[in-house]
Amino acid sequence: MSVLKTEKVGINFGGLKAVDSVDLEIGDEVLGLIGPNGSGKTTLLNIISGIYRASSGKVLLNDEDITSLGPNQVRSKGIARTFQTNRLCLNLSVIDNMLLGLYCQQKTKWWQTVFRPSVSLQEIHEGISRCYEVMSYFNPGLVSHAYELISTLPLIDRRRIEIARAIVGNPDLLLLDEPTAGLNTEETHQMINDIGKIRTQGNKMSIIIIEHDMSVISKISNRVVCLNAGKKIAEGTFSEVSQNEKVCTAYLGG
Ligand SMILES: Nc1ncnc2c1ncn2[C@@H]1O[C@H](COP(=O)(O)OP(=O)(O)OP(=O)(O)O)[C@@H](O)[C@H]1O
Ligand SMILES: [Mg+2]
Numbered sequence: 118m119s120v121l122k123t124e125k126v127g128i129n130f131g132g133l134k135a136v137d138s139v140d141l142e143i144g145d146e147v148l149g150l151i152g153p154n155g156s157g158k159t160t161l162l163n164i165i166s167g168i169y170r171a172s173s174g175k176v177l178l179n180d181e182d183i184t185s186l187g188p189n190q191v192r193s194k195g196i197a198r199t200f201q202t203n204r205l206c207l208n209l210s211v212i213d214n215m216l217l218g219l220y221c222q223q224k225t226k227w228w229q230t231v232f233r234p235s236v237s238l239q240e241i242h243e244g245i246s247r248c249y250e251v252m253s254y255f256n257p258g259l260v261s262h263a264y265e266l267i268s269t270l271p272l273i274d275r276r277r278i279e280i281a282r283a284i285v286g287n288p289d290l291l292l293l294d295e296p297t298a299g300l301n302t303e304e305t306h307q308m309i310n311d312i313g314k315i316r317t318q319g320n321k322m323s324i325i326i327i328e329h330d331m332s333v334i335s336k337i338s339n340r341v342v343c344l345n346a347g348k349k350i351a352e353g354t355f356s357e358v359s360q361n362e363k364v365c366t367a368y369l370g371g
Pocket of ligand 2: 156
């Protein structure tokens, strides 16, 4: 059964069809999303995560139509994401940033926070335990930085924390937009290792990962989809897609 399906999904910006009638289906797997710069990869994730409203087509999560939902509602339904450029709060600690990942699942009502603060405190304590649980399997090195400000941490830890914040709420689908951008070869290797642990040691979730680094895609993905000029031009295993003529032309210009 598919976790996420897009049916002929598209979006126009003026005269530009940034995403053009894309059918995508993802089950219990890691799907690599590749394509040259400007091919529509981030825009497609923006549609799936409710940041952009599709001009045409549908997005289905576990068979439920989520096409018209906004980002908070999509997050509550079970899709979490990271961004191509870091969106952490630099002047908050690691734990505070991770707790933000639980915001959409918060059960305490505002009046309980005011009149029954013990209820709110209990939920915060449970949230902190969950953050430690995630850090412990995803990257135990984060635990010792739990109360440090993000602004004091190196890029690789910031990228890890963004992913940790996305998985802390245990989504059904995780969207990763270039998680290794800006990392050196050794750091990229460490990141591949950490991402691999999400499905083996954490709760099993489907993952869509956008990457330009083909060594990352080949190691992490079970299946690959390639976009070019907003259209899906190839789909299959990494070796099938990397040898596809249209894909080679899109990347190398013929
Ligand atoms: N909000 C927007 N308004 C106008 N055009 C946009 C908007 N968002 C994206 N685009 C355009 O849509 C096209 C696809 O952009 P997108 O960011 O999805 O590409 P991408 O495949 O993620 O590229 P990269 O690999 O460089 O990140 C580009 O031509 C971009 O300029
Ligand atoms: Mg992009």
